[in-house]
Amino acid sequence: MDRWAGVVLAAGMGIRMKSRLPKVLHRVCGKELIRYPVELMRQLGIGRLVVVVSPSSAAAVRELLGADVEYIDQPSALGTGDALGRAAGLIEGKADHLLVLGADCPLLRADTVKALVESHTAASDDMTLLTGDTLSVGDLGRVHQDESGKVVSIVEAPDDPETSELPGVFNAGVYCFTAPWLWENLERVAPSPNGERYLTSLAGIGAAHGARIHGVAAADSSELQGVNDRLQLAEVEAVHRQRIREHWLLAGVTMVDPASVFIDPDVAIGQDTVILPNTMLLGRTSIGEGCEIGPGSTIRDSKVGNRCRVTSSALEEAAMEDDVDIGPFSHLRPGAYLESGVHVGNFAEVKQSRVGSGAAMGHFGYVGDASIGAGVNLGAGMVTCNYDGKDKHRTVVEAGAFIGCDTMLVAPVTVGEGAITGAGSVVTRDVPAGRLAVGVPAKIKVKNDRPD
Numbered sequence: 001m002d003r004w005a006g007v008v009l010a011a012g013m014g015i016r017m018k019s020r021l022p023k024v025l026h027r028v029c030g031k032e033l034i035r036y037p038v039e040l041m042r043q044l045g046i047g048r049l050v051v052v053v054s055p056s057s058a059a060a061v062r063e064l065l066g067a068d069v070e071y072i073d074q075p076s077a078l079g080t081g082d083a084l085g086r087a088a089g090l091i092e093g094k095a096d097h098l099l100v101l102g103a104d105c106p107l108l109r110a111d112t113v114k115a116l117v118e119s120h121t122a123a124s125d126d127m128t129l130l131t132g133d134t135l136s137v138g139d140l141g142r143v144h145q146d147e148s149g150k151v152v153s154i155v156e157a158p159d160d161p162e163t164s165e166l167p168g169v170f171n172a173g174v175y176c177f178t179a180p181w182l183w184e185n186l187e188r189v190a191p192s193p194n195g196e197r198y199l200t201s202l203a204g205i206g207a208a209h210g211a212r213i214h215g216v217a218a219a220d221s222s223e224l225q226g227v228n229d230r231l232q233l234a235e236v237e238a239v240h241r242q243r244i245r246e247h248w249l250l251a252g253v254t255m256v257d258p259a260s261v262f263i264d265p266d267v268a269i270g271q272d273t274v275i276l277p278n279t280m281l282l283g284r285t286s287i288g289e290g291c292e293i294g295p296g297s298t299i300r301d302s303k304v305g306n307r308c309r310v311t312s313s314a315l316e317e318a319a320m321e322d323d324v325d326i327g328p329f330s331h332l333r334p335g336a337y338l339e340s341g342v343h344v345g346n347f348a349e350v351k352q353s354r355v356g357s358g359a360a361m362g363h364f365g366y367v368g369d370a371s372i373g374a375g376v377n378l379g380a381g382m383v384t385c386n387y388d389g390k391d392k393h394r395t396v397v398e399a400g401a402f403i404g405c406d407t408m409l410v411a412p413v414t415v416g417e418g419a420i421t422g423a424g425s426v427v428t429r430d431v432p433a434g435r436l437a438v439g440v441p442a443k444i445k446v447k448n449d450r451p452d
Contacts, residue, residue, distance in 0.1 A: 004048075004117075005095035005179075006041040009083045010034050010061065010103035011054040011074035016229040022057035024103045025064070026233060029240050030264040030282055033227060034061055036106040038069065043110045044117065046099060050090050052083045079196030080173075081189040084182075092183050097121070100175040100199070104227040107239055112218050113174065119216045120176035126211040127151075127181070127202060130174035132221035134167065139228075141171035141200050143215055151215050152207040154200035156192075169215065171200060172224040181211065240265070261294075270306065288322070302332070305340070318350075321357075339374070353384075356399065368392075369411065373399035379423070381406040398433065 014023025024034040034051070041049055050070045053061050058073055070090050074083045084100060091098070099117060101108070112130070120128035129151065131143050141154045154171050182202075189201045206213045218224055227233050244263045245255065252271040255261050262280040263269075269287045276294030281287065285299050288306035293299065295312060302315040310320075311327035318332035321340040326332065330344050333351030338344065342355050345362040353367045356374035361367065365378055369386040371394070372378070382403045384395040393411035397403060401415045404423040415421065416433030425442040436445040 003096040004046050004099060005091045005097075006046040006049045006099045006101070007084060007087050007091070008034070008037045008041070008049070008051045008101050008103055009080055010057070011052045011077065011083050012102075012104070013054065013056075013077050014228075017233075018230070022054070022060065023227070024057060025060055026227070028106045028227070028233065028237050029244065031106075031266075032064060033106055034064065034103045036108070037101040037103055038065060040108060040110050040113060041099065041101070044099070044114060048091065048095060050087045051103075052087055077196070079192070080199040081186060081197035081201065084199060085186050085197075088183055088186075092179070095179050098175075098177045098179055098182060100177065102173045102226065105173070105224060106227070107223045107225055107236055107243075108172075108174065109223055112220075112223055116174065116216045117176055119214070123214060124178075124212065125176070125214055126178050127206055127213040128176040129154075129203075129213075129215050130172040130224065131169050131215040131217050132172055132224045133217065134170055134221055143169040143171050143203075145169070145215065149214060150207065151203050151213040153204040156198065156200060169217075170224075172218065173226070174224075175199065181206075185209075185211075297327070367395075370395040370397065370409075372397045373401065373417070375400045377402045379403050379405035379407060383408050385410045 010024045012023060017023045017026065025032050038049065050072060051061060051065065052072050052074050055073055055075060062071055072086050072090060074086055116128060116130050141156045143151060144153045146152050185202055185205055188205050189197045191197050203213055222239060225236055227236055241262060244265060245258045245261060248263065248269050249255060253269045254274045257277040260277040261275050264282045266284045267281045270289030272289055273287055273291040278296045279294035280298045283301035285302050287293060287304045288308065290307045291304060292309045297310045297313050299310065299315040301317045303319045304310065305320055305322035305324065307323050308320050309325040313327035313330045315332040317334035318336040320338045323340050324338045324342045326344040327346060329346050330348040333349065335352035336350040337354045339355060339357040341358045343360045347363055348361050348365045350367045353370040353372065355372040356376065358374055359372050359376040361378040362380060364380045365382045366384060368384050369392050370384045376397050385408050386392050386395065395409045395411045396414040398415065398417040400418045402420045404421045404425060406424045407421045408426045410426065410428045413427055413430060415431045418434045419431040420436045421427055421442065422438030425438050426440045427437055427442045431437045431444065438445060
């Protein structure tokens with residue numbers, strides 16, 4: 001949006017969270033609270049974005065969001081008016097309008113904020129705020145309007161405790177401002193008895209001076225639920241996860257028991273995939289079409305191709321091409337890559353390794369720091385001994401090799417194309433293509449069946 005800037009107020013102390021972790025770094029559906037308003041503003045096309053942070057959270061927030069965002073510190077918790085005022089040095093005179101969001105409302109939808117922005121622009125308002133209806137305003141500010149619908153004041157709950165449990169219109173803490181009006185009037189906000197300066201005071205100040213101030217009601221007030229403590233964090237998480245499940249159910253994904261399935265917001269799932277109970281799809285995971293995932297599987301930051309099956313198994317930063325099956329009770333650790341048609345059975349682990357097309361590892365084994373060729377058979381109990389106590393070493397098993405049960409491949413070592421290792425062998429040196437290695441330590445058999 002041209003000539004718009006965004007400000008995220010993220011300097012609150014979050015005392016009610018009772019946590020050593022700053023409130024804005026607590027997670028909802030695997031994503032830090034601070035990321036929700038930042039990503040929402042990016043969706044709306046706001047290019048210039050300032051995040052107001054506290055000294056205790058500044059370093060962590062900067063590391064999380066990176067250099068595409070500008071930052072300003074609020075050294076003391078002196079209210080939302082003080083926080084926004086500190087951003088003036090970065091954006092005053094550089095934007096015609098401001099969108100201001102808090103950092104603790106992760107349920108807010110982009111379409112809702114877009115409607116607020118459009119209303120603000122169409123009405124040429126000085127200040128436009130998002131409102132909600134509720135049976136009890138609780139600890140939120142109560143919005144008062146005149147007969148024409150203009151906002152005349154916002155009364156904070158501590159200033160009017162007797163009416164906090166009565167029905168009313170509440171302030172969501174989401175604002176649009178015409179920038180020159182804001183900077184002129186923000187200086188008029190006086191400290192409250194506790195020393196804090198509140199943005200809500202601008203409603204009364206503006207009304208007294210003939211400003212155009214309106215509220216725009218959110219279609220769904222549940223979007224405006226904030227997070228002040230662990231109970232509200234859990235409530236918001238439950239609402240967000242249900243939204244995500246509903247989205248994928250309507251997009252052609254089957255969930256046998258939706259309530260037991262956890263899906264993070266950045267996950268992608270293909271049509272006709274079935275998600276079985278007690279399954280978690282986390283981070284930036286991508287699942288293809290026609291898969292069966294679960295029961296009891298956990299997949300984080302991984303890519304799963306089409307027509308795959310992941311049964312009661314775990315994937316972390318791993319990849320499976322099409323027509324791969326794994327499990328039950330197996331584990332793909334970071335860097336595991338299974339090419340098309342690979343079979344990994346139960347109680348197997350793969351990390352930092354590429355397993356070639358059509359290879360099979362039926363059960364009980366470990367493959368680490370290895371390259372496994374196409375069509376290789378890895379027998380039960382085989383292990384790549386990749387760590388010598390100081391360094392990691394690689395194992396290479398070339399196409400068509402057959403690794404016998406309980407084989408130990410002591411890296412660095414290469415088993416050639418079509419080679420065989422006998423059951424229980426400890427392979428400490430390379431096995432040439434097409435040859436047989438047996439024994440402890442393994443020796444290469446010659447044509448008369450006597451070892452080399």
